[in-house]
Amino acid sequence: MSLLPTEDEIMLADTARGFLDAAAPVSHLRGLRDAGMTHDPALWAEMVAMGWAGVLVPEAQGGADMGHAAAGVLAREMGQTLVSSPFLSTAVMAATALRQVANTRANDALRQIADGTRIYALALDEAAKHDPAKTELQAEADGNGFRLTGAKTFVVDGGFADRVLVLARTTGGLTLFDLPTDRKGITRKTQAMIDSRDAVDLDFDAVSATGDDVLGHVDDAMTVLAPALHAGQAALAAEMTGLAARALAMTVGYLKERKQFGVPIGAFQALQHRAAHLWSETEITSSAILNAGRVLDSGDDATLAVSLAKARATQTAQLAVQEGVQMHGGIGMTDAFDMGFYMKRARVSAEWLGDYSYHAERVARLRGF
Amino acid sequence: MDDELDNFRLETRAWLEANCPSEMRDGAKGEDAICWGGRNWVFSCEAQKLWLERMAAKGWTVPTWPQAYGGAGLTRAQDKILTEEMQSMGARLPLQSFGIWMLGPALLHFGTHEQKLAYLPPIARGEIRxxxxxxxxxxxxxxxxxxxxxxxxxxxxxxxxxxxxxxxxxxxxxxxxxxxxxxxxxxxxxxxxxxxxxxxxxxxxxxxxxxxxxxxxxxxxxxxxxxxxxxxxxxxxRGWDVAKYLLNHEREMISGGGGGLLGGRPLGAMLAATEGGLTDATLRAEAVACEVDTLAMALTLERYKDQAETTEIGDASAMLKYAGTELNKRRYELMMKVRGADALRWDEGDAEDWLRTKANSIEGGTSEVMLSIISRRVLGLPG
CATH class of the missing domain: 2.40.110.10 (Butyryl-CoA Dehydrogenase, subunit A, domain 2)
Incomplete structure (x- = not known):
């Protein structure tokens, strides 16, 4: 298992970079924010047309079935310019969950993900910290079906998704439901997020669900959800390394350009060493990202590899944006300059799908602590 | 290709099983277990001598060197398998030396054929230190x-x-x-x-x-x-060219400490063995963060070894050296904290190892020199 990118992966990254630099630079996200929007359906349609929505969808359902390492390559490039799209929630996580089930309904859903007619969000968290095991939203048995009551928060892309995967507590454990977002009793409350992307709170007031709405089996959510979470965490980690790499590149560029005391500030050793340390951290984190993609594609248990990647990516992205603002000085604090967008996205991504402590703790347990 | 490698693994395993003396299978990695070789080397036991001779005859003291110079001409993939098989049976390295890590690579790159023939085989056989x-x-x-x-x-x-x-x-x-x-x-x-x-x-x-x-x-x-x-x-x-090339290899070698074991023990195992487990929440958090970084460093060393198969690592070895040695110091600081007063006696040996690591970020180029190399040659900053 080589930790070097393959020829195909390098080509995929180049293609993605070319497209995203033209179609979705940071100014695109800034434009959406200034227009009071969180999502650009036209951009997603182009990404769908390039086959990215089907990156993890089987060919039989119209997907490209390129695997998790490839999904990571795409996510990394998206991270470089802070692309706002439902790629992670829909193309990575929902698609991975649906693949675990692979019945007729799930296969139809996969087909619709690949052709862009269906967008998913995941409703997992109920408190300030990600922890699926603490789910309290109740799905009470009601005749042949269920009645869902409770609340979810930090539902990324939930404002424009057609479907939502809802994690609920049932008598014998946790169950995952696949519901339309306009199901009677579901109320969405849009949250203005610091990173200018979409996230909502969802309220469930005696929402009816049938047995057909259950994805996988009752009381057994994790068989379906765990692989989806792993895939999402790995891709999010990859996205964060793209973010960190671009923040570093912007900073190094500024160090060469900005003059004080008559010389480029990059001539000062105090700043050189900070930049060099940051580069080292990004290199080390890249290894964990590549590894996570490889392990996921191998089919082996990826918990350790994925949590290592998310923990490292979180630390590195946070460092990159903090050093980015500091080394840019005053201009780094202005809204007109892009670094603030990187800082805010890094903070949101740090929390999404488990923060540093959550993932480091999983690493520790798996390593015999 | 994969079949060939599978065969290589089976042959390697069988050969090691047949040839590695039982005394050399204790997985020991400390200073006492190292065979440095040389004219005046005193073998710790007959098994150490036998193990060196057998491995040297096979070319496996320097597996990737050409056969003509005492190696076995193994590919990186084969070398990796050999290492894995040796580790899984707890086999000690038959020989370690600056000849293997530093001079050898420089001679292979800059030496004349005569020099290679004169100096490399005695390194491979452990005859010259x-x-x-x-x-x-x-x-x-x-x-x-x-x-x-x-x-x-x-x-x-x-x-x-x-x-x-x-x-x-x-x-x-x-x-x-x-x-x-x-x-x-x-x-x-x-x-x-x-x-x-x-x-x-x-x-x-x-x-x-x-x-x-x-x-x-x-x-x-x-x-x-x-x-x-x-x-x-x-x-x-033009000796500076040779010096720099050799330094890059030295830095890769020194960086290895950060991705591997702690006095021969993985961090988690060491903590688990601590009396009463690691109950101090502050120390545990520090240990967890250290483990995360250790695993990532180990993967990075693997990735760069993969890369070295096709291209010189060059100036990025400064990063491996910087990050690996700083991490190693951190790990030994942590070990001392976890072991507390038990580690303060000389006869425990931990303090010696801990103090030794302080040189890691000085020898072979200080951390600050490494950061300057990265900043100028990798990031292209002025100076």
Whole structure:
């Protein structure tokens, strides 16, 4: 298992970079924010047309079935310019969950993900910290079906998704439901997020669900959800390394350009060493990202590899944006300059799908602590 | 391809099973378990000698070197398998040396065919132990300002000067040294890389006692030492190229500490063995963060080894050296904290190891020099 990118992966990254630099630079996200929007359906349609929505969808359902390492390559490039799209929630996580089930309904859903007619969000968290095991939203048995009551928060892309995967507590454990977002009793409350992307709170007031709405089996959510979470965490980690790499590149560029005391500030050793340390951290984190993609594609248990990647990516992205603002000085604090967008996205991504402590703790347990 | 590798693995496993003496299968990695080889080497037991001889005959003390020079010409993938198989049976390394880690790669790259034939096989067989004559009292981080001079006299150099921090110079048979052969040229352009037999009249060494109580480093003195000009590697006054190339290999080697074991033990296992488990929440959090970084570093070393298969790692070795050694220091600091008062007695050995790691971020180029290399050569910052 080589930790070097393959020829195909390098080509995929180049293609993605070319497209995203033209179609979705940071100014695109800034434009959406200034227009009071969180999502650009036209951009997603182009990404769908390039086959990215089907990156993890089987060919039989119209997907490209390129695997998790490839999904990571795409996510990394998206991270470089802070692309706002439902790629992670829909193309990575929902698609991975649906693949675990692979019945007729799930296969139809996969087909619709690949052709862009269906967008998913995941409703997992109920408190300030990600922890699926603490789910309290109740799905009470009601005749042949269920009645869902409770609340979810930090539902990324939930404002424009057609479907939502809802994690609920049932008598014998946790169950995952696949519901339309306009199901009677579901109320969405849009949250203005610091990173200018979409996230909502969802309220469930005696929402009816049938047995057909259950994805996988009752009381057994994790068989379906765990692989989806792993895939999402790995891709999010990859996205964060793209973010960190671009923040570093912007900073190094500024160090060469900005003059004080008559010389480029990059001539000062105090700043050189900070930049060099940051580069080292990004290199080390890249290894964990590549590894996570490889392990996921191998089919082996990826918990350790994925949590290592998310923990490292979180630390590195946070460092990159903090050093980015500091080394840019005053201009780094202005809204007109892009670094603030990187800082805010890094903070949101740090929390999404488990923060540093959550993932480091999983690493520790798996390593015999 | 995969079938070939699978076969290689099976053959390797069978050969190791048949040839590795049981005494050499204890997984020991400490200083006491190392076989450094050399003219004056005293084997710790018959099994250590046998293990070295068998592995050397197979070319597996230096598995990736060409067969003509004492290696086995293994590919990186085969080498990886050999390492895995040795680790899984707890086999000790048959031989470790600066000849293998540093001089060998430099000779393979810069040496003449005659030099390779003369010097590499004795390294592979553990017959000659080498030391490195780089630093001087006035040339530490500013290595290119070495003043030890080698004056030409017919077919010989006459060497005068002093080296310092020469690891194991008192035990080594030969030294590879940076000497000044042109005093008028700019400092990087007047250096040559030469090989000197330590038994040559005029060479003397004096061990330096360190904070660990150990004396792995020496001062080495050259007093009118005559050495043939044929023992120069690379062109005259172009020794800095050889020096840099070798330093990159040295840095990769030193960086290895950060991704691996702690006194032969993985961190998690060590903590689990701590009396009552690690209950202190603050220490545990520190240990968890350290484990995360250790695993990521180990993957990074793997990734760069994969890369080295096709391209030179070059200046990025500064990153491996910087990050690996800083991490290793952090790990040993943590170990001392976890073990508390138990680690404060000399006879426990932990304190020696801990103090030794303090040199990691100094030897082979300080962390600060590494950061400057990254900043200029990788990031392209001015200066």
């Amino acid at each position: 080498w030391c490195q004559g780089y630093s001087e009292p006035g040339a530490g981080s500013d290595l290119a300002s070495v003043q030890t001079r080698a004056d030409i006299d017919g077919d010989s150099y006459v060497v005068n000067g002093q080296k310092v921090w020469t690891s194991y110079a008192d035990k080594a048979d030969w030294i590879f040294a940076l000497v000044r052969t042109d005093r008028d040229a700019p400092k990087h352009k007047g250096i040559s890389f030469i090989l000197i037999d330590m038994t040559t009249p005029g060479v003397s060494t004096r061990p330096i006692r360190l904070i660990s109580g150990q004396s792995p480093f020496c001062e080495t003195f050259f007093d009118d030492v005559r050495t043939p000009r044929a023992q120069r590697v690379g062109e005259e006054n």
